[in-house]
Amino acid sequence: MALCLGKTKTVLNNLKGKVGLMGIIERSIWSSSLTHHNKSLAAPTVAQKLTNPHSNIDVSATLLTSCRFESVKAERDFDTQYDFVANQDLDFPGGKVKFTPQMTFISESPEERVHCYRVLDENGCQVTCSDFAEQLSEEIAVRMYMNMVTLQVMDTIFYEAQRQGRISFYVTSIGEEAINIASAAALTSDDLIFPQYREPGVLLWRGFTLQEFANQCFGNKSDYGKGRQMPIHYGSNKHNYFTVSSTIATQLPHAVGAAYSLKMDKKDACAVTYFGDGGTSEGDFHAALNFAAVREAPVIFFCRNNGWAISTPITDQFRSDGAVVRGRAYGVRSIRVDGNDALAIYNAISAARKMAIGEQRPILVEALTYRVGHHSTSDDSTKYRPAVEIEWWRMEQDPVTRFRKWVESNGWWNNEAESELRSNVRKQLLHAIQVAEEVKKPSVAEIFTDVYNTPPPNLCEQERSLRETIRNYPQDYPPDVPL
Numbered sequence: 001m002a003l004c005l006g007k008t009k010t011v012l013n014n015l016k017g018k019v020g021l022m023g024i025i026e027r028s029i030w031s032s033s034l035t036h037h038n039k040s041l042a043a044p045t046v047a048q049k050l051t052n053p054h055s056n057i058d059v060s061a062t063l064l065t066s067c068r069f070e071s072v073k074a075e076r077d078f079d080t081q082y083d084f085v086a087n088q089d090l091d092f093p094g095g096k097v098k099f100t101p102q103m104t105f106i107s108e109s110p111e112e113r114v115h116c117y118r119v120l121d122e123n124g125c126q127v128t129c130s131d132f133a134e135q136l137s138e139e140i141a142v143r144m145y146m147n148m149v150t151l152q153v154m155d156t157i158f159y160e161a162q163r164q165g166r167i168s169f170y171v172t173s174i175g176e177e178a179i180n181i182a183s184a185a186a187l188t189s190d191d192l193i194f195p196q197y198r199e200p201g202v203l204l205w206r207g208f209t210l211q212e213f214a215n216q217c218f219g220n221k222s223d224y225g226k227g228r229q230m231p232i233h234y235g236s237n238k239h240n241y242f243t244v245s246s247t248i249a250t251q252l253p254h255a256v257g258a259a260y261s262l263k264m265d266k267k268d269a270c271a272v273t274y275f276g277d278g279g280t281s282e283g284d285f286h287a288a289l290n291f292a293a294v295r296e297a298p299v300i301f302f303c304r305n306n307g308w309a310i311s312t313p314i315t316d317q318f319r320s321d322g323a324v325v326r327g328r329a330y331g332v333r334s335i336r337v338d339g340n341d342a343l344a345i346y347n348a349i350s351a352a353r354k355m356a357i358g359e360q361r362p363i364l365v366e367a368l369t370y371r372v373g374h375h376s377t378s379d380d381s382t383k384y385r386p387a388v389e390i391e392w393w394r395m396e397q398d399p400v401t402r403f404r405k406w407v408e409s410n411g412w413w414n415n416e417a418e419s420e421l422r423s424n425v426r427k428q429l430l431h432a433i434q435v436a437e438e439v440k441k442p443s444v445a446e447i448f449t450d451v452y453n454t455p456p457p458n459l460c461e462q463e464r465s466l467r468e469t470i471r472n473y474p475q476d477y478p479p480d481v482p483l
Contacts, residue, residue, distance in 0.1 A: 179367050
């Protein structure tokens with residue numbers, strides 16, 4: 001029995017040595033192929049292996065593999081095979097994809113953030129070497145400035161009216177006047193606008209009167225929405241301005257669909273949709289960008305990155321470099337712009353419109369700005385951001401002041417014109433509010449119109465029930481709404 005066990009042990013040791021040698025040779029061949037192309041991955045030297053108790057076998061294996069490329073022809077043949085594999089590509093839908101032997105993950109963030117295009121610095125001076133191709137005439141520049149001032153005054157007056165209890169709700173555009181007016185100036189009246197709720201300046205530029213703004217905020221009979229919308233939910237068929245909806249980002253897919261219809265009809269126009277940084281977290285944003293890219297729709301996505309989605313800061317909104325980098329992920333050409341620089345916005349939107357229509361493609365514009373006002377009259381932003389931060393943006397980065405300095409430097413504006421404009425706008429707004437308050441409210445019947453040509457029985461029953469409830473409990477309903 002002892003003899004059998006001894007022989008078995010000898011056989012096992014021999015097998016172990018042979019198997020071990022084969023395994024080491026296989027590993028050495030793989031290591032050699034790596035070291036041939038990457039010297040930093042060199043195999044351990046013979047001297048290092050001598051420190052190993054079993055180095056007799058390892059040294060033999062190393063000596064054997066060192067002769068592997070003794071033939072120059074063999075090495076050349078290996079290079080050819082390696083290069084052949086590295087240079088192969090896959091003809092995959094969307095284009096050819098090259099193969100690589102190197103395993104590389106795409107970084108989650110670039111080494112440097114995407115640059116922000118600007119034309120005017122904080123002092124209203126044109127920056128050196130700026131490619132401001134779209135030179136503004138005096139007429140357009142002055143009109144832009146006057147509209148920015150009007151929007152600023154309108155926000156102040158309507159905000160005060162809400163605080164006095166004369167209207168129920170309001171949203172200001174303070175700090176974002178350049179985004180409103182400059183983008184509108186770069187478009188044409190045929191372009192379709194799909195707003196969020198902080199772009200009344202676009203409608204103002206297109207000719208919506210102060211009285212029309214007041215009628216909507218007071219929800220009277222002259223309101224185009226017949227009093228069925230919240231204040232600031234403007235809309236105008238005449239001005240190609242689709243009615244505002246407070247639901248975030250729902251307007252983005254609508255804009256793409258409208259843009260695709262413009263493309264099918266071969267119209268010389270595009271669709272433009274506005275949204276905030278918070279809107280980029282909605283599924284509609286991603287669906288819309290992909291939809292637009294695949295269908296090559298002439299649409300401009302305008303993201304107002306103003307730092308806050310109500311009380312949510314962009315640090316809790318993004319891990320990417322803002323919204324601009326998301327365009328490339330969907331195959332959408334993109335640009336980042338200084339949102340407080342009216343000239344930069346005008347130039348960028350002019351160029352975006354030409355590309356969208358001329359090349360039939362979507363464009364993403366991210367404007368970096370700051371929401372100086374509260375989110376709405378229902379919000380107190382000092383509860384979640386420091387007052388000193390708000391004041392710095394108000395005083396140092398005000399887009400209206402910056403653009404005024406540039407207009408004045410061209411000799412197109414002065415203090416006298418400034419005082420006259422602000423006084424006139426204020427008077428017009430106060431008068432518009434007085435008129436809007438005196439106009440009667442729409443009747444209860446208007447709640448049930450404009451949906452069906454012939455109202456169905458269930459809708460008729462709802463109207464009857466509402467009228468009966470108002471008659472029974474008149475103290476709970478506004479007395480100025482006629483039955």
